[in-house]
Amino acid sequence: MNRLKLTDVTKYVEENIGTFHQKRIDGLKKLQLKSVLKRKNPYLFKAKHLLTAEEIIRKLTDAFISSNEETLFGDWLEGLAIFINQKVYNGWKSGIQGIDLEFDKNNIRYIVNIKSGPNWGNSSQIGKMKSDFNTAKRTLRTSNSGLIVVAVNGCCYGRDNNPDKGSYFKYCGQDFWSFISGEENLYKDIVEPIGHKAKEKNEMFLASYAKMINKFTKEFANDFCEDNGEINWEKLVEFNSGNFNNSQLKKA
Known part of the structure; x- marks a missing residue:
């Protein structure tokens, strides 16, 4: 890190x-x-x-x-x-369908589907995301059977007080930016730069x-x-x- x-x-x-x-x-x-x-x-x-x-x-x-x-x-x-x-965990833009980001942390491969806010989809769309997560896990484990893969739905703003969704985690707002960067206050630190010009x-x-x-x-x-x-x-x-x-x- x-x-x-x-x-x-x-x-x-x-x-x-x-x-x-x-x-x-x-x-x-x-x-x-x-x-x-x-x-x-x-x-x-x-x-x-x-x-x-x-x-x-x-x-x-x-x-x-x-x-x-x-x-x-x-x-x-x-x-x-x-x-x-990428700067913090050497993560990369994923080439797997439905996955936006992959990175390794503490011997775990995280696969992340990034959305703007928490209320982004209906039951069918969420079901599609779950299916993509399952397919991605099988794909990754084919090449490395010992790989621990954790799926995350990351939302750039908002909050979700129950992040454990069973087959995946949902991190929103502060939790998401902290998760990908290791910085608790990043969600506030990025406000000023975004207002550039x-x-x-x-x-x-x-x-x-x-x-x-x-x-x-x-x-x-x-x-x-x-x-x-x-x-x-x-x-x-x-x-x-x-x-x-x-x-x-x-x-x-």
Whole structure:
């Protein structure tokens, strides 16, 4: 085990946090209004009494962006966790399906599936993770029958007061960062570096966001508003949920 240097963590974050911010902007540029409209509930917009094109655009795009950012930042935090573990325990990015990180500690091979937060999946998804853990254990023991393998679901934030899940452990927040680094306060130490140039990067994102809102509002008004500015809810619902044999839907 090596002692973690926070200067290494800070340097890694400063060199790599820009990737997350750039992917946020790239995600906006790739976004297509009608693709998003097809995935959102038009009845909910009506039930919430949304009256303007811009209101609808902001609601549906903000929901999409929030979900997308959770995924992007979760992936970024996974990279940070693997980097930190490499520095301390010489861990490595696993090549086994469903496993993100492998490392050895106290004669135990740990296999880790990294998630952003604790409430990440339904019963089927958790069942898939358990299956991946079991497959990974069999794979590793084939090459080394005496190998002790322990599976861990690591979550970058949150908490779980009952980490022993029987066939695997679930470490969240402080417990996870301490587990991969040996540092009890790492979960707090990484906060400041992650904010590196956040204001500058976010201003760039907001500039792209404003352009997208204006572009989508204009597109929505052209396609789903009457000449007097009123939203044509029938046309919007038809686009979202109508039979694809409908000729008007084909034009849209």
